Amino acid sequence: MKKTRYYPFERNRYFYGKLLTVRDFESEQKYFNDKRRMMNRLLHGSGVLTGLQVVAVDEKSVSVEMGAAIDALGREIVVPSPMTLKLSMMDGFSNNEYAKNVYLCIAYDEKEKEPVHAVANSSVRSDEINDYNRVLESYRLFIREDAPDPANLPLANLTDQTVVLYQDSHVRVLQTTPRYVNPGQLFEMKLRFEKTLKAGRISFHYELAADRVEAIDGNSIVFEEPQDEQESEYEMKVLLRADSSVGVKATIGVQTSTAVLKLDDKQLELQAQAVGEVQIIGDAVRERLMTDFVKQSLEASLEAPSEPCIYLAKICLIQVGPTYVIESVEQVPFGEYVYNSSMMYRLAQASEYRDETSGQFVTKSKVKTLAPGQPPEFKVNFNKAISELSFDLGIPAGGGSGIAGIVSGVVSIPIEPFTKISVSPFGKATKSFFSGEIAHGLGEGNVLIITSLEESSGDAFSDILSSGERVYGGASDVFKGSEFEPDAPEVKIGTIAYPQKGTFRIGVKVQQTSEPSNVRVRWWAYSAEMASPASSGGSGSGSGSLDEALSAIREAASAGSDAE
Template identity: 45%
Template sequence: MNRSRYIPFERNRYFYGKLLTVRDFMSEQTYFTDKGRLLNRLLFGSGVISGLQVVAVDDKSVSVETGAALDQMGREIVVPSPVTWKLSMLDGFTNNEYAKNVYLCIAYDEKGKEPVHSVAGASGRDEEVSEHNRILESYRLFIREKPPQPSLQEYDHLIEDTSIWYEDAHVRILQTVPRYIEPSSTFDLRITIEKTIQTPHIEFEYEPDWFGVEAIEELPEGKVKFSEPTDGGQTTYSKTIRLRALPVPPAEKKMQGKVSVKAGTTRLIVGDRLLYELTHVKQSIEISEESSERRMFQAFYERSLDRSLESPSEPCVYLAKINLLQMGATYVIESVERVPFQDYVINPTMLYKILSLQERTSWQPRESASDRSPSVPIVPEIIEFPDIKEEFLAFQEEEEEPEREEQVATGIVEISIVPQEKKKWYQRRQKNFYSEEIEHGLGAGAVLITAGISEERKESEELLADLLNRNNAIYYGSKEVFSNSEYDSDYPKVSIGSVHYPKKGTFRLGVRVHQKTERTRIRVRWWAVKSFGDSVEMENRLEELVMHQREVAVAKK
């Protein structure tokens, strides 16, 4: 992948007799590597995937554990075994007396491996020509004495707006506000001061010029102020101002809040110097009823492809911030802060499990023992005993809801079983016959359909049925159990099925004739039952009914 430019992918097309050259084989490799890196860049971003812990092994050396990372071009960086380096041996470490914080970085690197004699390259030349037979995908560790620019932080620009008030070799002052906020919600305006150990006392102040936001607490003298503690000795300080977004005007859906400064009110004092070369910071915050998360996702997906593939000129991952103490002409490692800019690549499965856990535990917040202040005693919650009179009245007022019965519908349908004429001699005789679509009248939703062969008498058939000794009966299930008995019927052997259309509130019956018959129609009685509960509840009730019938049958034996 050529930096941040998207190049259309081309792959080899093979055919018999094709002359394969180095270009073809290189194209084959480039196709797969560039496509994989493009997906890494767009789907996962950059940062540490696993491992790569940085620890100080002595006053001047650090160890990097095994792990993997992705850089800003989607390239995989793998450290297969732990390595230990002295800081003075790493590229970029100058040990200048003003630097207290340095940053350990890792970058993708390739190295040639297995040099071999090149026959084609050596023809016509006296000296021996060699080429590397393999390319080893490796890494490079180096030191940077300055942090990255805020605009280069992965995806931070979609969430926060960070501006630089002042920056030189010894001092850097940043101000951060969120990009999006809901009306009447609170947020933090954060000022970060970074300095070296040799930098003297720092003071910073300005008079704000805000629109659409307001401070929750009154500012001292109406100004945003920071003054380094006299006993500080730190290299990084953070000053937080709590703000509130104002409501959006009634006729508007959103508005742009402004966080700016009144001209001529900014002061930065470093030691006995008053600095004037400050940037005029003017930040905007979109205030809208739409959730901040939704707007962040919208901004993420509206990025152009070029913007998505942007990468710095020297892509790398910041593994650690190393704090140094000057000891005369040398230094010692004071502490190591791992992944200072929170550049991580999170596994989708892990993210899903974390979000699922938050959903399960959000309804039951728990206070851990470490969160409790030791000076505050733990007092058990006092539960008052309920008034018996109120309980009795409440019991009297409650009325039990009457149990709603199931809805039942039934009917009779006659299905023609006259087969169609065969158009070809090899066609099979029709055995399956279907009814028209039947509306059961119980409305949309799941219903239970039951059907059986009906020999029920019509009013006009009462006298004739008595003369012919016909049974007034309905046969369910297998009719074979009544064969050659006094309960047998002259109906042919058939199978009955049904198909239900829940959304339409209709169903269709079908019969399959298994033997020859002179009948031309089959009369079927159907029943439709609808429960007020859901389908799962209805199925459970049917299972209970079947189990009960089995128990009764066993008891009779």
């Protein structure tokens, strides 16, 4: 590692009659350059700022798009225009082995330009002396054929520790574990397999050598490359649990005598194994990581490789006869990016929004009519992928009269024109309207009430297509701007029940409107005394009491899995 001594800072002091020499002007430039570069390194880190995408333009050449980056010494790297290069013509590309992965790197470079006659030197030398009038801050692109040591990547060991379990020119196996965990905490160990596309199918079996941690699914670790796909990189996660001790160090590695690493039928020999270490601490992991970051020394913060560069792309090559072709290009394979403060603010806002909405889900309902005399059906299903909670109701013919603890009906709520009532500075005017008390006919006690927006278009063509009558469940505004948008004003529907009276009331909140209208609301009420499958002869899985239905809803919402 290289420690660049930007400090202590020293600047020129000017006075009348001072003789300015080359040393003074160079000192002036160095003062401002060193300050800026040190702040770049400490405030922003190193990596790609914008652009610099690498694109394969043909089987042997790539294009580097214009962009900017900061290297590990805080120097700015700017590519002002796209560059197209043939891999075999680039520095670092060898022609003795094509079937491998190579890495396209960019580094800061300076080039002298504008040669001029050096007048001051002509007095000491008789021949003509030339020097350069400008220094162009530029860059150079080159190839590295070996993957970097994980420890040399920016902030590599801040939150995780990555050790190399095996490495040769075709295969690399990495183990990543967190630096800190709490006692008894579940955490993941990640195994990453990097290989060339023609290296053969990889498999790795071994027994975990672990102290103060235990594997949830046992110590036998098995990885087999899938038969139906072939990639250059795979990742496997192993779930571990930390010991209950505090202030101790756990170790995770491979029992070498049990390890079997193969490429097809060829077995690879594992050498002395690196071991990952995990600290088991009692305080908050996030706080410990922040403390480690802010307490590291200035010299440690400014450490950099002796030849700093940024890995712009991993390029997978395939040998074809005596030459090669580019199979794929992976952008910035080691995540060397720099995010500015505006971007981090946006990401924080998005994260807060996800946290606020992670527990929310959309509800929808579907009703079908059963033959008279059949027991009612009530099914609840939660789709985690789209956060949708659906109710499937089967009501026997004549269900409006209250058969088997389920009743249904429709109420029409008049909407009067209004303007500027309950308006917020950032929204439209809204007003709430309410129905009268509705007797559900299920007697006293708690009931579950579900509502949906109902409308009928009255259009003959829609009636022919059986789409004239619509019942909107959940948030009807999701259809806004589509052919399915409801004709009724945008509404929110709420209910209030009176258990001791056996009645309930429906309220709707609508946005500003200038025309009188009616909002039709379809409602279903379910009694806690709903017939169970055992007493009613059974109606298939999913039927049951109101308590069971509510329990299913709670389970679906909290566990995020399908429930009926």
